[in-house]
Amino acid sequence: MHSALRFIALDWGSTRLRAYCCELTPQQELVLLAQASGPGVVKIVGTFSDVLQQVIAPFVKQYGELPIFMAGQISSSIGWFETPYLNCPVTPQAILHSVCERISGQQSLYIMSGLRYQNPSGDNDTMRGEELQLLGLLRRYPQYLHGQHLVCLPGTHCKWVLLDNGYVSWFKSAITGELFDVLLQHSILLPKPATLYTDDWATFTAGCQRALTFPNESIVHALFSVRTKQLFDAYTASNARSYLSGLLIGADVGSILHDTKVESLPTGSIILIGSGALQQAYATALTQANQQSVLITEQEVVLAGFAAVANQTLLPLSCQA
Amino acid sequence: MHSALRFIALDWGSTRLRAYCCELTPQQELVLLAQASGPGVVKIVGTFSDVLQQVIAPFVKQYGELPIFMAGQISSSIGWFETPYLNCPVTPQAILHSVCERISGQQSLYIMSGLRYQNPSGDNDTMRGEELQLLGLLRRYPQYLHGQHLVCLPGTHCKWVLLDNGYVSWFKSAITGELFDVLLQHSILLPKPATLYTDDWATFTAGCQRALTFPNESIVHALFSVRTKQLFDAYTASNARSYLSGLLIGADVGSILHDTKVESLPTGSIILIGSGALQQAYATALTQANQQSVLITEQEVVLAGFAAVANQTLLPLSCQA
Structure with a gap:
């Protein structure tokens, strides 16, 4: 013992x-x-x-x-x-x-x-x-350990992983988190002074919806709207930050769901490992894409x-x- | 007089x-x-x-x-x-x-x-x-001044413009140049020390080709390959920088050519206004997408x-x- x-x-x-x-x-x-x-x-x-x-x-x-x-x-x-x-x-x-x-x-x-x-x-x-x-x-x-399961692990570099009867058989990285971070800090899409942002789920959803509705529009085009929403649609810096997050996470989710590997999987819930607002953001985006998810806490695993x-x-x- | x-x-x-x-x-x-x-x-x-x-x-x-x-x-x-x-x-x-x-x-x-x-x-x-x-x-x-002409003006924010019998009737912005700049300077995709890069057209073309071949893959996914190409394919920092440029410009060009507005235009050359390596990069990407372009010098216009x-x-x- x-x-x-x-x-x-x-x-x-x-x-x-x-x-x-x-x-x-x-x-x-x-x-x-x-x-x-x-x-x-x-x-x-x-x-x-x-x-x-x-x-x-x-x-x-x-x-x-x-x-x-x-x-x-x-x-x-x-x-x-x-x-x-x-x-x-x-x-x-x-x-x-x-x-x-x-x-x-x-x-x-x-x-x-x-x-x-x-x-x-x-x-x-x-x-x-x-x-x-x-x-x-x-x-x-x-x-x-049994069957095929798609796992999403958001973070600086989000990972989408296929578990196939317990094997890690396929995965794909997205630089969604890092892209959000560098654009927030260094681009002219958002005002420069380090504003204290608050999450805004309405504009997050709007960004997400745009990315999911136009899957063929590259985000190099969609991203300019982060600026014009502030010029013409009275978006505050916080609104725009959440909208940016929605655009990027929506693009990530939309693109993975159209991946030929993922499209070939049987219908089922995606296992979403994370915590806090980021996990909630991916869950929201998946729901918008008509995809169910099961939330598991990152620290637990x-x-x-x-x-x-x-x-x-x-x-x-x-x-x- | x-x-x-x-x-x-x-x-x-x-x-x-x-x-x-x-x-x-x-x-x-x-x-x-x-x-x-x-x-x-x-x-x-x-x-x-x-x-x-x-x-x-x-x-x-x-x-x-x-x-x-x-x-x-x-x-x-x-x-x-x-x-x-x-x-x-x-x-x-x-x-x-x-x-x-x-x-x-x-x-x-x-x-x-x-x-x-x-x-x-x-x-x-x-x-x-x-x-x-x-x-x-x-x-x-x-x-x-006569007919419909698509004009491309690359830069920090690339503009794609439709001239319709002399009217500026439609345009779309892409943050391609800014995205390249912030990723180059602030992301972990490329080594941090301000390396003196040299243009590498072979890896530029490889990046471009990837973006054009997989138009449904969001660049949030494609961009991670900038890092793995250095880990597994012996890309130098200069190779990777040019590959990154190719991915972004390829995504920009591919997305615009699939835009419903652009797809509805009669076949013709795109007027490409620019200078130096950036103009050459867009011309290369357009050629790879089987699209002819006419090059005009920015300073002239x-x-x-x-x-x-x-x-x-x-x-x-x-x-x-």
Whole structure:
């Protein structure tokens, strides 16, 4: 019989670092002891090591040195320690066993590998971090091990994933979140001063509707309306920001639903993993496109994924001890 | 008989100010005496007035105070003096007579009005600056006063314009240039350090081809390949930059050629007004889409437009003198 396992789990993406101090009970229940946050891979100032030590300091102070697990862009070519990609189709077991050990100072870091999908025309797609969520999803909801399921994981780079009898068999990335961010901050579509925006669902829906109604209109054309809505339709900066979000998410959803791969799937709900306003935005867009979705909380599947990986990685070690 | 008219013409767009010191001979020939450049509307530091005085100082030193004409974003809501929009359809004569006089210090400034087009679904589109080029085009090439002609004016915001028996009857904006600029500078699709890029026409063509081959794929999906091409296909930063340009311009061209308005036009060459690599890029994309184009130099029609406006505005004044 094993005692409780404690570990630190880092979901370290492009724009955000989410750190969790976890305990896995002998009954395989995950207890979240503490959490913290920090800057994403493209936002850090200083070294990755310094940021890590600073973010986990409260955990270490209270619980001592703990094994550290990481997933996300931190293991990419623009991250800290680069790990390989597993080629799709891939099983949850392969994801589970893809953990690489890296040493920073005296500290062992256990880092997930990413996934790579090459489509028939030779183009590649990649993910880092979402594979952990997919693993967690399949652990928490084993019913998705059977049949075909389309999963949507919104974020800086939204991922659309096909689970085919438990295999991750196909996926496609959209830079929707990043595009929204750079246009909001750097384009002349919206006023420059860092306004405090509020979400406006009416203009979000209007943007979404436009993108879904005219699927053949590239957003390079549709986006100019973000400016003209402010000039002629009395849109405030907040209205325009939500309209921009609607245009981009509507284009993302509309384009994926017309993808030949997705069109060939049997009718069913899309599994929408996320949180807060972004998850709500995708759910709204899917509803507008007459597509049902099942909402699952991102943190739930992130932690379930880390629990599976920690259990797999650390239990043999503690057995040896 | 009139003596030569001298004036300063400012093509003051979002990203660039191009200043020309001009002389219009009694035979209506335009002589370019000198030229200069400066920052665009969204790039200026300090006041518009200071930038203006600094840029035209060499002209004033050599030729004394001269009447000043302006076109472009300088007359927009994010510019210096806002002028009205003329509603389309609009004639070249109306554009010619749209000049507004504004006073800065002791100086008269003659500023063009913009154009506005409202499509049947109520969405508005606008242009500022391109109306002057259209006026210049119709002055220099009066054959385009007859029949229907699609005109492409690439730039920060590319404009696609329908000339219908001399009327500007329809137009559509694409934020292609701005999108390229913000993604290049601020996205994680390309390496951050300000690399010195070189144009690469092979990867430009590859990007273009992808966008044209998959017209239903939104660029929010296609853009992620800018990153994976660097990860798996050995694209350098320069390759990837040109590929990004190809994806965006291909999406712009592909979407416009599938626009119902454009599809209803008789077959014919597109009039492509521009200069340098950008004009070449659009010509390449149009060729890939099996569409012929006629290339006309931007500066030629800008100056022809200003010549027409200066002649119209100043000749009555010089007659009175």
